[in-house]
Amino acid sequence: MRKVFYAIFFLLITGLCAYPVFFFKEIKEPALLPEFHLPSQEDIWNFNNKLKAISNEEQNPKLILSLAELNYHANVFSYKPAYGFYIDKIRFASKDNQLKCFLLASGFTLRSLIFSFSIGSEKEQFVLNNFAINNKRLSPSSPIYKYFLKALKQISNQHPDSLLAKILSDKLLISFENNLITITNSD
Structure with missing residues (x-):
């Protein structure tokens, strides 16, 4: 025995x-990264004009952005290192007719640590799919997935008004169609 x-x-x-x-x-x-639409000066001006235009709307304003404008909006804030890694840049790309978010980071003795996930909405509900670290896709039931998702939420909450914090805390509805992203508050 x-x-x-x-x-x-x-x-x-x-x-x-x-x-x-x-x-x-x-x-x-x-991970292999897709080609990102990086913002030009014109994209930055367009984004600021769109923000001014919707600031006057009282009821559930909609912000319609191109991928370059969204990439600019995502990188307004910088985050301090925490939980063993540092988020350097946030990029969005369209891949397989889906909007994918890439968090370019480093940590855990790795110079290149890339978190990626698909963003969508189904029936007015936020959906986060295909969470991966570099090339390793994680199951939502795995403890490693739960650790990294919790850590990302904590890091993003350094700036509660950031796009990343609002995405991870389910405060935004994001729809993606014809390379245009529509963002509305889910409140």
Whole structure:
């Protein structure tokens, strides 16, 4: 009986020690990034004009942006390092007819750590799909997914008015069609 217990205990300890090694081996390879629409000076002016135009609307204003304008809007705030990593830039791209968010970061001894997820809305409800770290897609039930999502929410809450904080706290509805993004408050 004792030998069986020790064998099971040994296998359990070996499995717990091996999981992080294999997990980190999978995320060491940097993700392939799509081409991003980076903002020009004209995109910045257009974005500021759109913000001024909707600031007068009282009932649930809609902000319609191009990908370049959205990429400018996402990077207005900078975040302090926390939870073992640092978010350097936030980029959005359209991939497979979906809006994808890429958080370009570093941490956990990795120079390139890229968090990515798809954003959508179904029946007036926010949906976050396909969460991945570099090339490793994570299941929503995994403890690593829960840790990173909690950490990202905490980091983004350094600036509660930031686009990232509002996306992760489910305060925005985002729809994507014909390379135009419509953002409305879900309050």
